[in-house]
Amino acid sequence: MSGGEKPLADAIEAALIPLEHLTVHRDGNVIVARTSLNRSQRVALAGHIDTVPVAGNLPSRVEDGLLHGCGSADMKAGVAVQLKLAATVTAPAMDTTYVFYDCEEVEAERNGLFRLSRTTPELLAADFAILLEPTGGVVEGGCQGSLRAEVRAVGERAHSARSWMGRNAVHEAGRILDLLRRYEPREPEVDGLAFHEGLNAVGISGGVASNVIPDECVVTVNYRFAPDRSADQATEHVRQVFGEWEVTITDLAGGARPGLARPAAASFVAAIGGTPRAKLGWTDVARFDALGIPAVNFGPGNPSLAHTRGEHVALAAIGECEAKMSAWLGRR
Amino acid sequence: MSGGEKPLADAIEAALIPLEHLTVHRDGNVIVARTSLNRSQRVALAGHIDTVPVAGNLPSRVEDGLLHGCGSADMKAGVAVQLKLAATVTAPAMDTTYVFYDCEEVEAERNGLFRLSRTTPELLAADFAILLEPTGGVVEGGCQGSLRAEVRAVGERAHSARSWMGRNAVHEAGRILDLLRRYEPREPEVDGLAFHEGLNAVGISGGVASNVIPDECVVTVNYRFAPDRSADQATEHVRQVFGEWEVTITDLAGGARPGLARPAAASFVAAIGGTPRAKLGWTDVARFDALGIPAVNFGPGNPSLAHTRGEHVALAAIGECEAKMSAWLGRR
Numbered sequence: 165m166s167g168g169e170k171p172l173a174d175a176i177e178a179a180l181i182p183l184e185h186l187t188v189h190r191d192g193n194v195i196v197a198r199t200s201l202n203r204s205q206r207v208a209l210a211g212h213i214d215t216v217p218v219a220g221n222l223p224s225r226v227e228d229g230l231l232h233g234c235g236s237a238d239m240k241a242g243v244a245v246q247l248k249l250a251a252t253v254t255a256p257a258m259d260t261t262y263v264f265y266d267c268e269e270v271e272a273e274r275n276g277l278f279r280l281s282r283t284t285p286e287l288l289a290a291d292f293a294i295l296l297e298p299t300g301g302v303v304e305g306g307c308q309g310s311l312r313a314e315v316r317a318v319g320e321r322a323h324s325a326r327s328w329m330g331r332n333a334v335h336e337a338g339r340i341l342d343l344l345r346r347y348e349p350r351e352p353e354v355d356g357l358a359f360h361e362g363l364n365a366v367g368i369s370g371g372v373a374s375n376v377i378p379d380e381c382v383v384t385v386n387y388r389f390a391p392d393r394s395a396d397q398a399t400e401h402v403r404q405v406f407g408e409w410e411v412t413i414t415d416l417a418g419g420a421r422p423g424l425a426r427p428a429a430a431s432f433v434a435a436i437g438g439t440p441r442a443k444l445g446w447t448d449v450a451r452f453d454a455l456g457i458p459a460v461n462f463g464p465g466n467p468s469l470a471h472t473r474g475e476h477v478a479l480a481a482i483g484e485c486e487a488k489m490s491a492w493l494g495r496r
Numbered sequence: 497m498s499g500g501e502k503p504l505a506d507a508i509e510a511a512l513i514p515l516e517h518l519t520v521h522r523d524g525n526v527i528v529a530r531t532s533l534n535r536s537q538r539v540a541l542a543g544h545i546d547t548v549p550v551a552g553n554l555p556s557r558v559e560d561g562l563l564h565g566c567g568s569a570d571m572k573a574g575v576a577v578q579l580k581l582a583a584t585v586t587a588p589a590m591d592t593t594y595v596f597y598d599c600e601e602v603e604a605e606r607n608g609l610f611r612l613s614r615t616t617p618e619l620l621a622a623d624f625a626i627l628l629e630p631t632g633g634v635v636e637g638g639c640q641g642s643l644r645a646e647v648r649a650v651g652e653r654a655h656s657a658r659s660w661m662g663r664n665a666v667h668e669a670g671r672i673l674d675l676l677r678r679y680e681p682r683e684p685e686v687d688g689l690a691f692h693e694g695l696n697a698v699g700i701s702g703g704v705a706s707n708v709i710p711d712e713c714v715v716t717v718n719y720r721f722a723p724d725r726s727a728d729q730a731t732e733h734v735r736q737v738f739g740e741w742e743v744t745i746t747d748l749a750g751g752a753r754p755g756l757a758r759p760a761a762a763s764f765v766a767a768i769g770g771t772p773r774a775k776l777g778w779t780d781v782a783r784f785d786a787l788g789i790p791a792v793n794f795g796p797g798n799p800s801l802a803h804t805r806g807e808h809v810a811l812a813a814i815g816e817c818e819a820k821m822s823a824w825l826g827r828r
Contacts, residue, residue: 216705219653238655269707308657312706321551323570323803324718325640325777327694330804334697334715335677341670362659365666366706371699373548374644374718374747375601376803378698383666386656386706415706445657471655471708472662 165235166214166274169193169266173213176264179247185254186262189287193266194276196287197250199259205428206259207493208290208457210277210448211243211297212268219473232476237465241477242296245464245486249493256493261290268448271312271415277448281455292428293452294489297445298465301481303433304443305357305422305460307450311387311398312366312415315340315406321372321379330377334370337381340409341365344385347405352390355422357442359390363405384414388446391419417446420453429458435492436462445470462489497567498546498606501525501598505545508596511579517586518594521619525598526608528619529582531591537760538591539825540622540789542609542780543575543629544600551805564808569797573809574628577796577818581825588825593622600780603644603747609780613787624760625784626821629777630797633813635765636775637689637754637792639782643719643730644698644747647672647738653704653711662709666702669713672741673697676717679737684722687754689774691722695737716746720778723751749778752785761790767824768794777802794821 173193180188186197193213215235224233231241243264250262265276272278280287297304317337322330349361363385370381385406389398395418403411424433424440433440443449443461452459464481505525512520518529525545547567556565563573575596582594597608604610612620629636649669654662681693695717702713717738721730727750735743756765756772765772775781775793784791796813 216708219704269705271706310657310707321804323777323799324694324696324698325642325720326692326800327696327720328692329800332676332696334700335673337700338670338673338677341667341673344664345667345670360658360660362656364656364659364664364709365702366656366708366710367703368666368669368700368713369703370697371701371716372551373601373803374603374698374716375642376548376698377696381700384703384706388657388659445655467655468658468661471705472653 165217166267166270169213173266180250183251186250191280191284192276194280195264197262199256201255201259203257203259206261206290208261208263208288208293209246209249210263210265210293210295211239211246212266213243213264214266214269216269216471221473221475226479229479230476231479234475237298237475237477238470239297239463239465241465241482242298242463244482245296245489248486249489253490253493258493260493261288263288272417277451281451285455288455290457292432293457293459294432295447295449295459295461296463297447297461298463298467298470299461300466301464301485302438303436303440303460303462305424305440306354306391306420307443307445307447307461308359308361308391309389309395309398309419310417310446311389311402311413313385313402314412314414315383315385316410317381319377319379322377324375324377327377333378333381337368337370337383340383340406343405350390352392354390354392355424357422357440359442360444361390362388389419391421394418418450419446420450423458426458429460432460432492436488497549498599498602501545505596505598512582515583518582523612523616524608526612527596529594531588533587533591535589535591538593538622540593540595540620540625541578541581542595542597542625542627543571543578544598545575545596546598546601548601548803553805553807558811561811562808563811566807569630569807569809570802571629571795571797573797573814574630574795576814577628577821580818581821585822585825590825592825593620595620604749609783613783617787620787622789624764625789625791626764627779627781627791627793628795629779629793630795630799630802631793632798633796633817634770635768635772635792635794637756637772638686638723638752639775639777639779639793640691640693640723641721641727641730641751642749642778643721643734643745645717645734646744646746647715647717648742649713651709651711654709656707656709659709665710665713669700669702669715672715672738675737682722684724686722686724687756689754689772691774692776693722694720721751723753726750750782751778752782755790758790761792764792764824768820
């Protein structure tokens with residue numbers, strides 16, 4: 165899906181261009197639509213339009229008020245809210261910037277919001293930002309960082325009928341997996357919210373031919389780290405854990421501290437209600453955080469269902485989120 | 497290489513057709529050339545024309561009397577001896593059948609000799625067969641069997657930021673690899689020759705996306721078993737070893753007992769000299785064995801170098817093999 169967003173970006177652009185209160189910008193498959201009402205404050209509402217790969221969960225279907233399907237929770241529901249607000253809240257209390265971007269579910273370098281934050285940060289300028297990632301309808305503060313690395317076991321090739329002449333790199337990789345099974349993740353509290361780390365293999369690959377002892381096996385690991393640890397500290401930690409093997413960092417995105425005490429975030433939390441909690445998944449609040457823009461996550465859908473075969477979202481939750489956002493945005 | 501033998505088969509066919517003492521048959525990329533001298537005995541000399549995948553060891557080169565390159569030992573050298581004998585031994589003491597076949601380095605189902613043994617076994621009919629696989633210039637008796645299986649670890653997908661919501665199949669596969677590292681192979685003596693088994697991972701694969709806890713990981717294992725164990729017994733053993741996981745047998749080829757006491761084999765061993773030893777790699781002696789034809793392995797090249805990056809063969813060894821075979825074939 166990531167990388168194939170053009171038809172979606174085309175459709176979003178076509179839907180927004182007729183709206184007279186919005187100025188629409190396009191950059192690749194990123195669409196930015198802004199009001200220009202000279203309000204004293206500006207809020208950015210952002211959502212990504214890609215999903216993880218389909219897992220036998222398309223076509224989507226509605227059943228008993230639930231919308232089932234790949235990406236339903238992460239985050240077509242949030243994007244639907246964005247579109248509805250863009251079309252209906254024509255005179256918001258704050259100037260509003262709607263951001264629809266591509267390639268969030270893949271390596272950070274391809275992320276459309278990251279690209280804009282480097283090339284045209286003025287398009288993203290705001291006093292406060294909300295990512296409409298699935299949060300179960302409550303405000304989720306900050307986010308965990310994400311590091312990906314390849315951990316490489318090496319060996320020596322031989323004919324598999326004389327395996328003792330070589331060294332089996334796949335067998336050796338078993339020691340890497342043993343270490344991952346034994347790993348105890350941290351669960352630190354940061355700015356009053358409880359985070360929960362994880363270090364996991366997300367892929368493994370090795371093998372030359374079916375009669376050859378393999379001389380290389382690569383385990384791809386993903387470290388999700390709490391925002392009390394910097395990207396550099398996370399790198400150091402992973403290198404330490406896998407000290408015995410060659411480690412190549414392939415993707416790294418720092419987290420964001422919750423920072424809910426900042427005025428803009430606090431006012432939004434007060435308006436929405438509920439008890440904020442930590443965002444465990446990495447989201448682009450970290451991107452806004454890096455631009456100096458306070459940001460939180462708030463959107464329909466259960467975050468635990470994201471990236472699962474059984475992904476779904478309640479239609480009522482989408483409506484409820486839209487109603488709350490609409491009331492807050494429209495309020496003077 | 498396996499599957500791409502057509503140009504080689506074309507060249508072999510073109511080289512043999514002009515030879516008046518041979519009748520040439522072609523079946524796909526298998527070439528069979530036979531003398532018809534009404535001798536009381538017939539011997540088959542067989543060799544495969546494919547190699548394992550290239551491993552940075554092409555183009556081949558000659559250095560200090562050694563021919564380096566992919567397939568030099570396994571088994572271009574033996575095939576070269578076959579071709580030289582076919583061209584020069586015009587009136588052998590025994591009728592001779594030269595067999596050049598494809599797809600030996602891949603799953604048994606694709607093996608050209610296997611195909612002929614089912615479709616036109618009369619072309620392979622002989623009183624004795626010699627496979628010119630690399631044996632270091634001594635006679636190697638019998639061969640070990642080979643079984644390939646996929647051992648599957650399953651889990652449950654989840655977003656990698658909330659890994660504890662899923663079950664990581666790649667981590668689980670670490671237990672399969674632990675078992676392989678701990679496995680102690682048998683080294684039985686069969687018909688007086690010492691065999692040496694092996695159970696190895698030859699491949700591993702798992703992973704959905706870089707932010708998803710994988711729900712499946714497949715370890716491809718290769719069991720090389722001594723000929724005192726039947727194909728069925730080998731299957732039973734592998735199912736027992738991996739009893740905890742789903743096992744799918746993907747390829748199975750039984751071995752062959754040495755049987756050097758049989759008259760045809762004994763006479764060849766006596767003519768060639770040296771002390772016979774066990775063939776550890778699977779070869780098509782098993783195929784001839786299944787057709788009721790006694791068969792041994794005898795060819796130039798060190799079998800330990802087969803399937804390695806540093807594969808090579810001494811030019812002198814090729815000449816020596818050809819001289820011994822030529823003397824034996826020519827003798828009345």
